[in-house]
Amino acid sequence: MATVTARALPWYAPPRVARALRQVRRYPVVALSLLMFLLVIPAVLAPLVSPYDPLKGSLAKRLKPPVWQQGGTIEHPLGTDKLGRDILSRMIYGARVSLMVSLVAIFVGGSVGTGLGLMSGYFGGKTDALIMRLVDISLSLPTILLALVLVAAVGPSFGTVITVLVVLLWARYARLVRGETLSIKERDFIARARVAGASHSRIMTRYIFPNVVNSLIVLATLQVGYVILLESALSFLGAGLPRPTPAWGLMIADGRELIVTAWWVSLFPGLAIMLTVLSLNLLGDWLRDHLDPKLRHV
């Protein structure tokens, strides 16, 4: 039963618990549980878990403080906003919105970027040069400015925000995948496949892509947090999701001028963003360290 422990366990931990703790320490427990609690569970179970309709409010109940302050009630544990809507409910639905926006944006942006990156790395030559120039241009587009101008043109909507995010995200995937493709394509098994007569697309999808997936996962995880932050920044500037969507970023923007008087309107969604992004970053870091240490530069 002699397992070498790297650290001494607290004297009060009985042996069986000690072994369990050792197992648990291998995984980023804190990060994962925060994530589940703050993002995944509320997002998925929103209609069941949320006490009120996030869009319905009563002006008579506006700006009620959280339950532990003077004037707060248990009916609205985190208080209400400018229009009397329950903050807790809006935060729960906000998790859903944040998750949806980031997943869609990353999926679309990631797919586009991966596809282009694969082609760029695999075919090389003119395709590569062209795509890399596009990457450069897209990375040089001033993020927020592009969003502002685009949203001013077509008005804030879910689609516009996704478009902006996709335009901003795809390049990083393209660059990453291209780099990986370049190193993978020289390997033996690729040469063998080519000799066996596999078509280009088959090689890219069946041989190269699976080796790239690990890095993609790490990048994607790290980007969810970034996307959530970006969306909140866009909302702050008025270029984000349309009202009255219960999005965390919008909630902070709404409570912006109230940050002293009715601090809870901005504080809780701000905390939610912070903790969610923090746990995503921790998770991403852990994934990076464990899936592929080569990815330090991601």
Place this chain on the structure above:
Amino acid sequence: MRRFVPIALGLLLALALTFETTLTPGAAQEAKAQKLVFASAGFEDSNRFWMVSRPDHLQYDPFLETLLEVDPKTGEYTARLAEKWQASPDYKEWTFTLRKGVPFHFGYGQFTAKDVVHSHALMMRQEATATLVGFWRQVDEVKVVNDHQVVFRFKRPTTVMPYAASRAGDLRIVSKAQWDKEGLEGFDKRPAGTGSYRYVGRQPGLSITFERVDNHYRGEKPAFKELEFRLAREESTRLALILSGEAQIADLPRELQKDALKRGMKIYTSSFPVDWMTVYLGGLYFLPGDTAFKPDVAWTKKPVRQALNVAINRKELLNTVFAGKGTPTYVTGWSAQSEGYNPEWASRFDQMYGYNPGKAKALLKEAGYGPGQLKFKILAFTEPGESEGPQVAEALGIYYKDVGVETEIEVLDWAKVREMFRKKTIGCCIWPNIISWRPAEEWIRISNHSKGPNHHYENEFIEKTYLAWAAAVNPGERQRLARAVADHLFEEFADIPLFWFANEVVANPKVVGEWVYPGLGAGRSTHFHLIKAAK
């Protein structure tokens, strides 16, 4: 060693950029006892007043004067740079007798009629975009009778001239001598005016400063030697400025006023209501032959318009979104100061427009819209200093939902909404908007007249009556016609009138004593020379 270089360079670069001092730290000085700082939501910062809209004339109020004054207590037009003014019997010519012995700042000589001609000519420049430029272009000729008398001759009769030439308008009198000597460049750098403050300088994007002038021709003696308007677009920044003592007066939204009051600040209200908020309805183009008219727009039917009005609990809306600070608007565009105001509206308002969700549902049903059958968009936008638009839109959405009307809120920018009601493509929607006071005739001309720039509620009666009113010069006749137009709008539920708001600024009572200002002046917060220091 070689590899150390990049990071060293980077740090050096960062440090160098940090300590670069291209901008003078003028604004960094602590507020001197003699300096008054006003934290404003922002204005187009430029000295070219002929390109600046009326609300942003706030920045000219201390140092550039107008021909007529607006009395801070009564709102009447009184003498300023002009001592007397009179219209010809046909109201096509306005003669102004100018004051003698008025010096321009910086030694540019005495004020004469030539300066009036010059100032008007600035309004006629091709790039001029000030609020009343359209009006000033109606002037055929500005004739100099002698050094102290000038006549404005108009193409059409007008009674609006005193308003336009007053502190509520935008004709700033500047020095021709300066222009002749220094041109536009010199004017941009340091405009000479006649006010009791004179221009010191600007820090672009940050502030504009003035200093007190001794021996003002009208004997105005401001209590504060230096005056600064600081631009701070964020509301919480303005609150922070005044609470930390960096600013002594701040333009704060109602929500934050509570907090300022809690910490000992005081609110200074304008003598008169200055802005009104109404929810406008698109698509009401009833003039015969108007192709923009679409009969499927629900509120072309009067019962629907009334329903949209009575579904709203105005009192609750006022208390929640505007902290109770406002008085009712009975007819859009009309305040008690307006021509043709009818005191009867006040007593009849509750019965016709009062909150009654049951009545709203019944009216809708009568018009053929059962619960959930009426759907439309509410457009909202925000401007610096006016953040309540979207809140009101959302509140409306909630009230309408209660009576079975489905709404969708779309937040656009102001310019888009404006384009829509200019081009009559706004039949889909309703939108709340805050507009500042102007003479009722002007308001109707620009909003309810087929040849005007914007198109809200238009029909034959309004058209006919307005034209007669605009041509009329007899005061009694004008009152009658004005009232006829207003009564019609009242009876027909032309839109959803909400509230009148006075201008409110928050000031530190330890520094600022009494301050009476009308609110009707261009820029809303005006008459800074009347601010008395606290004891």
Place this chain on the structure above:
Amino acid sequence: MQRFIARRFLQSLLAIWVMSLIVFTLARVTGNPLDVMLPLEAGPEEYERVSKYWGLDQPLYIQYAIFLSKAVRGDFGSSWKWHGHSAMGLVRQRLPATLQLAGFALFISIALALPIGVLAAVKKGTAWDSVAKIIALLGQSLPGFWLGIVLMWIFAVHLGWFPTSGRGGIQYMILPAITLGWFQVAAIMRLVRSSMLEVLDSEFVKLTRIKGVPEWKVVWKHCLRNASIAPLTFFAIIAGVLMTGSVVTESVFSWPGTGLLVVDAVRARDFQVVQAVVIVFAGIFILTNLLVDILYAYLDPRIRYQ
């Protein structure tokens, strides 16, 4: 080497040109600037007159041609909102403020990240490492404007240590720079840490230790030097991020820089200024990237032949 530089330079020019096309089109798609410029009172005659004055009545391709011909000479036209100022003049006027803020924020991030990164590397795997990681990550997880407002509230209003807004001496820069810079601390720290780890393990360091050089000297003098090369690429990215991230920070602290300028310009549909700012930003960014690429190619010959 020359061919490489020439090729990259031409590609950069192409990138800038494409940017100008994108911005020009997008800016005009946002709508008619006259609706912002002109007052409610303005009728069709006013629209026509002002439109003619600014050349907006011309077809789009002519407008673009005029714009391009002037832009290559550095003339981006007159601003429509800031009357009397040229678009480029405004950018030039406001850019130093943004660069100053970005510079100081960069300085703060490096000043924070360097010791934390070194500490984390040296004490790898211990609590210090985790604490360092969390402090840095915190910065990356906070919404910038929220942080700014909270900092302003605590330090400027309640404690009164710093002014709330505006520009002046160094005390005006501290809060905005922290708000702007904290975000980068994580990334820089991670880079420093991993570079340090690589170096700490290397042969020559082991040699230095055997020679008897004190540990602190090993860490700070020898390892750090070699660990510094990786952050090089970073400067380019950070520069871009800081400059655009400044939009939000400048808003909160009323810092009169280009970020605030562009937000106001977009709102006012002042295309001339929007174009000028975006192209200048993109230009700086693209050229910085180019310089870094060239520097890298100089340091690592393999890259030149890609």
